[in-house]
Amino acid sequence: MDFAYILEALPDLMTGLKMTLIVSFLAIFLSCLIGLLGAVLRTSGIKPLQYAVTAYVEFIRGTPYLVQIFFIFYGLPSLGLRFSIFWSGVIALTAWASAFQIENFRAGLAAVGRGMHDASASLGLKRWQHSVFIVLPLATRAALPSAMNTIVATVKNSAYLQAIGLVELTFVAVDRIAYDFRAIEMFASICVIYLICVFTISGLGYMVERRLSRPFGGR
Amino acid sequence: MLLLEFQSFLLEGLLNTLFLSSVMIAGGTFFAVAFAAGLSAQTWWLRRPVYALVECLRDIPLMVTVLMVYFVLPHAGLSFNPFWSSALSVSVWGGANGAHIIRAGLMSVPSGQREAALSSGLRGWKGLFLVIVPQAMPVILPPYVSLVTSLTQASSLGAVLGVNELLRSAQILIEQTTIARGGSPAYLVYGAILVVYFALCWSISALGAKLERHFAKPYQRTNGKTGLAKPVVALQISTT
Numbered sequence: 001m002d003f004a005y006i007l008e009a010l011p012d013l014m015t016g017l018k019m020t021l022i023v024s025f026l027a028i029f030l031s032c033l034i035g036l037l038g039a040v041l042r043t044s045g046i047k048p049l050q051y052a053v054t055a056y057v058e059f060i061r062g063t064p065y066l067v068q069i070f071f072i073f074y075g076l077p078s079l080g081l082r083f084s085i086f087w088s089g090v091i092a093l094t095a096w097a098s099a100f101q102i103e104n105f106r107a108g109l110a111a112v113g114r115g116m117h118d119a120s121a122s123l124g125l126k127r128w129q130h131s132v133f134i135v136l137p138l139a140t141r142a143a144l145p146s147a148m149n150t151i152v153a154t155v156k157n158s159a160y161l162q163a164i165g166l167v168e169l170t171f172v173a174v175d176r177i178a179y180d181f182r183a184i185e186m187f188a189s190i191c192v193i194y195l196i197c198v199f200t201i202s203g204l205g206y207m208v209e210r211r212l213s214r215p216f217g218g219r
Numbered sequence: 220m221l222l223l224e225f226q227s228f229l230l231e232g233l234l235n236t237l238f239l240s241s242v243m244i245a246g247g248t249f250f251a252v253a254f255a256a257g258l259s260a261q262t263w264w265l266r267r268p269v270y271a272l273v274e275c276l277r278d279i280p281l282m283v284t285v286l287m288v289y290f291v292l293p294h295a296g297l298s299f300n301p302f303w304s305s306a307l308s309v310s311v312w313g314g315a316n317g318a319h320i321i322r323a324g325l326m327s328v329p330s331g332q333r334e335a336a337l338s339s340g341l342r343g344w345k346g347l348f349l350v351i352v353p354q355a356m357p358v359i360l361p362p363y364v365s366l367v368t369s370l371t372q373a374s375s376l377g378a379v380l381g382v383n384e385l386l387r388s389a390q391i392l393i394e395q396t397t398i399a400r401g402g403s404p405a406y407l408v409y410g411a412i413l414v415v416y417f418a419l420c421w422s423i424s425a426l427g428a429k430l431e432r433h434f435a436k437p438y439q440r441t442n443g444k445t446g447l448a449k450p451v452v453a454l455q456i457s458t459t
Contacts, residue, residue, distance in 0.1 A: 062420040063413045064372035066379070067386055071413060074393070075406035159280035163379055170283055174290075183290040191279050191287070198278045 006185050009176055016172030017193055023086070023168060024155045027093035031154065032147070034094065035101025042106050053102060060099035066160055068092055073164045089161040093154060100150040108143025109135065141212045148205035152198055159194075169193060221404050222411055225392055232388025233415065239384050240374040242306045243313060247370050250314020255321040276315035284308045285376050301380035309373045317366055324359035325351060356434040364427030368420040375416070385412055 042053045060068070072095070073088040083091060112135050120130040162171035173186040222229065257269030276284065288308035292299065299307060328351050336346035378386035389408045397403045 059413075059417060062368070062417040062424075064375035064386070064416055066375045067409060067413055067416060070386070070390075071406065071409040074403065075409045078403050078406050156278075156280040157282075159282040162282065170280070170286065174286060177290055183287075184294055187283070187287045187291055190283060191275070194279055194283065195275065 001188065002182065002185055005180075005182055006189050009182075009186065009189070012172050012176065013169065013189060013193065016167060016169040017197075019166065020155070020158050020168040021197075023089050023093060023161065023166065024158045026090050027097055027158070028151050028154050030090070030094040031097035031101045031150075034098040035105045035147075038098065038102035039105035039109055042102065043109050057099045057102050060096060065092075065096050065157060066163060068096060069160060069164055085164055085166050088164060089158075089166045093158060093161065096157065097150055097154045100153070101147060104143045104146040104150060105139065107146065108139035108141075111142035112138045144205070144209050144212060148202060148209070151205070152201050155197055155201060156194070221392075221396060221407060228392065229385070229388055232383060232385040235383050235388075236374050236385040236419075239302065239306060239377055239382065240371040243309045243370045243374055244367055246306060246310025247313025247317055247366070250311055251317025251321055254314050254318030255325070258318055258322050259325070273315040273318055276312055277319075281309070281312050281373060281376065282379070284312050285379065289380050301377065301382045305374075305377040305380050305382055309370060309376060312373070313366060313370045316369075317363065320359055320362045320366065321355075324355035327358045328354045353434070357431065360427065360431045360434060364424060364431070367427070368423050371420055371423060372416065385415065 038053050038056075041049045044050065069088075069092040072083075072092045073085070076083070076088075116134055116138065117130065120134050125134070158168060159170040161168060162174065165171070167175075169190050173190045177183050177186050254269055254273050257265055258273065260266045260269070279287075285305055285308045288311075289299075289301070289304045292304070332350055332354060333346065336350040341349055374384060375386040377384045378390065381387065389412050393403060393405050393408050
């Protein structure tokens, strides 16, 4: 293990890490929004919408992520939709993560019992008040552990985007190996970086979870 | 149509995918059992390294694991061709995820069952396979079936290393037709492949659901050495 070499490669790795984090955070943000929306649509009671969302979730979960990336990057341009590598990556990662977030939030919404509905009706809350102040906080709490898992998986799955040439952490490492043949040093460093990212995010998630799991009290 | 014209080429890719995923599923199961045994070992110097290894494998992206096995193992004098390299890396990853599924399943069986097995003279392997495992199966199977579909999907990672499986065949087909005829058929070929993978994973889930129903059925007493399941007389009376 040559630490001087790792030190020399560190600036390159950091630019890769920056790209990994940017793509991941965009995808995490968008997929949480889409997940919430999809979960609401799926429980909306409008049959065609429900079927469409369910079909989307099942299809994404039943097909390899790598093929989805290739379909979006190489397949969509011939249908007239041309995106840059960066946006193809964001779309692919978001499309994948959304399917899982829809499932997570749906389970969260299902965890809010019917009794809550009756309780807020008896308190005279309007429908939107019931959704925003009662259902949303409770569903978020219930969905958080599995949503955190998907968020961590989103960061990890950004590594797949090296296959279409997005210059992120794994791409930088493999690219340098092609020149210098220092496979052990490079893989050791990106493994450590990925582990740090994953532990940081799951640690943050754990903190938020603990905060939210305190019962709501009067302040 | 392009897909029908090259169907034998794509079919060969599909067969390779089926073979590669079978190897990954078998290898993943092997590593899952080995890691689960390591995780529940009594001695700490065996348990802790296995735990650390399993956690690392679960937290490092699968893509990195696949590339790492391919690039780093030759430095240790272990050279595999792309097929076995991708099979090994995905198996180890599947094993790390499967180990927790198996362990959670075995832990879900109340300890009274183990004690009851011991008191009936079923020690060690006998007690494990005749008493504990059948009861753990309903807990193990649902997540395990979804792990098997993940492993099947992960076989597409072989294309990154250049294994001739379904995705790689699609890439070659697209490259060749783009050069020879102009105009990329990528959306058609990748779209078709997505459907094939979906059908594959769907059938695995259907098979898994069948297996789950089998293990969810209550026990029937088997009659002595024949091994044939014969319902107990009392049970027959109650059902007729």
